[in-house]
Amino acid sequence: MFDGFLAPRYIGWMIDGLGVTLGLSALASVIALVLGFVLCVLRLSPSRPVAGLAAAWLSAFRNTPLLVQLFFWYFGVSALLPDSLMAWLNAPHRIGVEAFGAPWPPFEMLAGLLGLSLYSAAFMAEEFRAGIYSVAPGQTAAGRALGMTSTQIWISIILPQAVRIARAPLAGQVMNVVKNSSLTMAIGLAELSYAARQVETETFQAFQAFGLATLFYIGAVALIGGFSQLAWGRSSPPTGAAR
Amino acid sequence: MRLALTAITLMMTLAVAACGRNDAPQDRLAAIRQAGVLRVATFDSNPPFGSVNPTTRKIEGLDVDYAQALADKLGVKLEITPTNPANRIPLLASGKVDLVLANFTITEERAKQVDFSIPYFASGQQFIAKTGTLTSPDQLNGLRIGVDKGTVNEINLREKYPQAVLVAYDDTPFAFTALRNGNVQAISQDGPKLIGVLANAPDASGYEIPAFSISQDLIGVGIPKGQAALKTFVDTTLVELEASGQAQRIYDRWFGPDTRTPLARSYRIGESAAVAAH
Known part of the structure; x- marks a missing residue:
């Protein structure tokens, strides 16, 4: 069964796939972090309708399978859009000024990015919320006793500590984004898993194709782990008690 | 001298024995005629090639019609055995059926294990x-x-x-x-x-479905390996069916303009593959 390693041409396909996986994951992680923070703030809003809506949104995205969400954005929503818009979305054109613009991404990429970002944002929102909850209530009380306004308390006391606590789980969520991006192969996005499957179909070298894909995923996730280690060092996050 | 004679006699005996062994699966065509039954494997869930008719509960389809035409030519009864893609070669090799007409694409790999008739259908x-x-x-x-x-x-x-x-x-x-x-x-x-x-x-x-195809898979009748008489019979009968117009009638019955699955006929029996493939 093991008949040598993959031909260079197929390794090239896999590297192209890895590029798509990394690009998609990076974009989706940034969008999900920003959106997740916003959702967390809405979820903690003193206004009950706003907090309720945010809670409903979060549970909808957290409690349904990502695969179904991707099918919804790719097959479901595109069926509702007018034909002319779909034709425009699928046509090859460029974004931005000529020569500096990037090629327009295929609709598979847009739907995959949207689906992955919204799904991951819901999880990241909850990581932020967990971080905020783990700042001891005494911290807020101490701020008040010093005569700080509640905005000052949030910006100077709660958020810096919450982010420090949440950043490790958030890095874990970014790793999940990389792994979850493999599901976009179901909507035809040519990322790493899709490329591995394609190589396997052409070469019948299943072990080599999926083995290399596994190594690439491990490498990508290790990179995120290494980066977070470098950025934050080995210091353990505060436990909520004042230091 | 005597030794040479003995050797020659021995060789001849062996040769005859070997011939006898080659004929061991016997002439299948003669056996079919004698039994009065042609046993054919077709698909039972792959319309319009072979599928069970919900009202008659019988297997019908393009492949079944060709099988019936072959049985009619022989003047014997047709006996259908349902099969699936994986079973086609084992059924033939074990002698459980005489022929396989089950959307059987002719490939080099398969031709090592079974013989194929000339193509009677092409899907592209x-x-x-x-x-x-x-x-x-x-x-x-x-x-x-x-x-x-x-x-x-x-x-x-x-x-x-x-x-x-x-x-x-x-x-x-x-x-x-x-x-x-x-x-x-x-x-x-x-x-x-x-x-x-x-x-x-x-x-x-x-x-x-635009009327062009970019590849062509030729479909043939699967025949047990080494049954030359049976293969000749199938090949000549298929050519006759095309000449008499019956092949067209069978095609139209399953792929004609009035069917649920209309498809322009792109291949005629006896045509070379390259011509039909554009």
Whole structure:
């Protein structure tokens, strides 16, 4: 069964796939972090309708399978859009000024990015919320006793500590984004898993194709782990008690 | 001298014995005539080649009609055994059936294990597109085309039309949904399969299967290895069926314009593959 390693041409396909996986994951992680923070703030809003809506949104995205969400954005929503818009979305054109613009991404990429970002944002929102909850209530009380306004308390006391606590789980969520991006192969996005499957179909070298894909995923996730280690060092996050 | 004679006698005896062993599976054609029954394996769930008719509970289809025509020519009864893709070669090799007519694509690999008649049907890789948008294979290089993951169709398109953008989906219905949504401009599969997909679509009238194919799979009758008389009989009968017009009638019954699965006939028995493949 093991008949040598993959031909260079197929390794090239896999590297192209890895590029798509990394690009998609990076974009989706940034969008999900920003959106997740916003959702967390809405979820903690003193206004009950706003907090309720945010809670409903979060549970909808957290409690349904990502695969179904991707099918919804790719097959479901595109069926509702007018034909002319779909034709425009699928046509090859460029974004931005000529020569500096990037090629327009295929609709598979847009739907995959949207689906992955919204799904991951819901999880990241909850990581932020967990971080905020783990700042001891005494911290807020101490701020008040010093005569700080509640905005000052949030910006100077709660958020810096919450982010420090949440950043490790958030890095874990970014790793999940990389792994979850493999599901976009179901909507035809040519990322790493899709490329591995394609190589396997052409070469019948299943072990080599999926083995290399596994190594690439491990490498990508290790990179995120290494980066977070470098950025934050080995210091353990505060436990909520004042230091 | 005596030794030489003995050796020659021994060799002749061995040769005769060897011949006898070659004939051991006997002449199958003679055996069929003697038994008065032609045993044929067909598909039972692959319309319109072979599937169970829900009202008569009998297997019917294009392959069954050809099998019946062969039995009629022999003047024997037809006995159908249902089969599936994986079972076709074992059924033939074990002698449980005399012939296999089950959308059996002729390949070099299979020809090592069974003999094939001349082709009686060809299915090619075709396309579904919005009516009027795809008329010639030259356009394929500029299109986004949906294919099924892991199929020969995908590989074939990539080799022949490298500029076409291929998007692979899990199966043909998914690919067709993507076409209806406008995510791809055409989808590609074997012609008969595409007809089946189109037949079930609520808005089928807006789509068509352009009358060209970019590959051709030839379908033949599977015959046990080494049965020369049986193969000659099948081949000549198929040629006669084409000459008498019966082959066309069988085709029209399953793929004609009035059927649920209309498909222009692209291959005639006796034609060479290269001519029919454009």
